[in-house]
Amino acid sequence: MMTEHTPENLKETQVQIATPFLPHIISLIIMVIFDQLAWERKFGLQFFLLVLMILLALFIMARVEKKHIPWRSYLLLAPILLGATMTIFQKASSTTFFNIVLTLLGLILLAIALRNGQWLGYRIREVAMGILLLIESMIVDPIKILIENKRTQKKPPAGEKNRTWRRIRPFFIGLVIAIPLLLIFGALLASADLIFREQLSSFFDLFKIENLAELLFRTFYIITLGYFMTGAYVHTLVRSAKEKDITPDKPLVQPFLGHVEAFIVLGLVNLLFLSFIIIQFRYFFAGQANISIEGFTYAEYARRGFFELIIVAVLSLGVFYLMSAFTKRSTRATRRTFSALGILLMLQVGCMLVSAFQRLSLYEAAYGFTTLRAMTYIFMIWLGVLIIAVALMEVFNQFKRLxxxxxxxxxxxxLTLNLFNLDRFITQRNIAHAQAGNPLDASYLVHNLSVDSVPALFEAEQASETSPELKEALTAILACKLTLRDHSGREGSWPEWHFSESTADRLFEQHRGRLENYPLSLKSESSIYEEGGQRFEDTYQYYYFEVGGEEIYCMPVD
Structure with a gap:
């Protein structure tokens, strides 16, 4: 749908807004608040609060500027708020990363399509071009709106300057009167309350000469990020109103590859994949005996090439998409043949994913779960969904929906990562793996998983069906985790609050008495070195515990 160049649309492209200073002021306020919440603090509520401030400010400015927002744009609040909210409830770094990426993707789409509401129909080219224009706006528009606003301002009539001063003067006089009162009352309150005095002192410590470098750096990034945020707001409020011509679906690059060449490429790749699948069915899917004939153990064969299969699947999707975009298919017969070869390719890629999934199952059965293995399970499931979607898009000629x-x-x-609660899931599966008679990777449970794993550890330790040996190992793991937690100094301010941290704190406090009395072993190791012709001896002490005869490092002694 083409947009008519009405005077109103032309005005929008001039990046004019009724309150040009409002985005600057709001962006700086948001960045100052975020700096106070996040500087030298542990990750907690800060990202969630930042996203809420950004959205609230956006919709307030849209109302002030009287900008209409289509209902389709509000749908983007679902991924934005899901990602931002789950950063409070999931502590695993991998899950937190994807939550943040999902939130940022939602915010970017909101910025480039807030007022036209066309994001559901965007092709990859519209998204890419929208991001480039957004970056341009973040650099140029904060200055441009001030320049264009100044150009459109009428010359002030006689006496206007005096009238402006009369408006400003009350604020100036109020500040002159208030500042001495604030100093007096602040000094008295600081004398009356030691905690208030410490907080006030820490604020003024920022302005000491030794903190000058930190103050300058914080001021610089607040102003810089505030400037870019202003440009993003201006783009969202003004430039996102311009509708994009997404129909009819004209290709960005005209097809240039002949159908014969495409058929040869797809046909040969299909033959290669078919030979691989035949071998897989003959050996891998047929069981351990057939693999042993070729000189491999079942575990060795399963471990080989797992990630290569995932890469092949991803590359196959990319190759098919490019072939579909660049191949000329002028007749009905060529279109059907190409679609048949493409669907066959997707089916064979699906078979290879099944092989990769089975290999990963053998991995897990032999060695237990890790974060990478658990995430790969989930990734393969959604990669399979993507393969089905690609096949359907080819059949119905809907690659514009990619x-x-x-x-x-x-x-x-x-969403699946959040529902699974990755570290809790890994803990439960590895404990079940150990309960079945396999070795427990205690070191991984101690050092590689976040506090999301703590409730599952306590549940298993308290469960009646847990074997005495495994229960002893879990108690040692929890005692070590409590020692590490106490050593890290967990107490923090409210911006650092996190649901998982709070849950773990509550559980550790309930069981502190018995866990503190658990006898972690102490070990000393010495090393001798020479320096300047003299011999020195360093002694290193650390706590550890044993699981199945294996020494599990806990933490160093202060």
Whole structure:
């Protein structure tokens, strides 16, 4: 749908808004608040609060500027708020990363399509071009809106300057009167309350000469990020109103590859994949005996090539998409043949994913779960969904929906990570793996998983069906985790609050008495070195515990 160049639309492209200083002021306020919440603090509520401030400010400015927002744009609040909210409830770094990425993707789409509401129909080219224009706006528009506003201002009539001063004077006089009173009352309150005095002193410590470098750096990044945020707001409020011509679906690059060449490429790749699948069915899927004939153990064969299969699947999707975009298909017969070869390719890629999934299952059965293995399980499931979607898009000639499909797939992947609670899931599966008679990777449970794993550790330790040996190992793991937690100094301010941290604190406090009395072993190791012709001896002490005869490092002694 083409947009008519009405005077109103022309005005929008001039980046004029009724309150040009408002985005600057709001962006700086947001960045100052975020700096106070996040500087030298542990990750907690800060990202969630930042996103809420950004959204609240955006919708307030849209109302002030009387900008209409289509209902379709409000749908983007779902991925934005899901990602931001789950950063409070999931502590695993991998899940937190994907939550943040999902939130940022939602905010970017909101910025480039808030007022036209066309994001559901965007192709990859519209998304890419929208991001480039957004970056341009973040650099140029904060200055441009001030320049264009000044150009459109009428010359002030006689006496206007005096009238402006009369408006400003009350604020100036109020500040002159208030500042001495604040100093007096502040000094008295500081004398009356030691905690208030410490907080006040820490504020004024920022302005000491030894803190000058820190103050300058914080001021610099607040102003810089505030400037870019202003440009993003201006783009969202003004430039996102311009509708994009997304129909009819004209290709960005005209097809240039002949159908014969495409058929040869797809046909040969299909033959290669078919030979691989035949071998897989003959050996891998047929069981351990057939693999042993070729000189491999079942575990060795399963470990080989797992990630290569995932890469092949991803590359196959990319190759098919490019072939579909660049191949000329002028007749009905060529279109059907190409689609048949493409669907066959997707089916064979699906078979290879099944092989990769089975290999990963053998990994897990032999060695237990890790973060990478658990995430790969979930990734393969959603990669399979993408393969089905690609096949359907080819059948119905809807590859223009690829950008939307990818967003939905990523949303589903991130939602699944949150629903699984990755570290809790890994802990439960590894404990079940040990309960079945396999070795327990205690070191991984201690050092590689976040506090999301703590409730699952306590549940298993308290469960009646847990064997005495495993229960002893879990108690040692929890005692070590409590020692590490106490050593790290967990107490923090309210911006650092996190649901998982709070839950772990509550559980550790309930069981502190018995865990503190658990006898972690102490070990000393010495090393001798020479320096300047003299011999020195360093002694290193650390706590550890044993699981199945294996020494598990806990933490160093202060």
């Amino acid at each position: 950008a939307l499909v990818l967003l939905i797939i990523f949303f589903g992947f991130t």
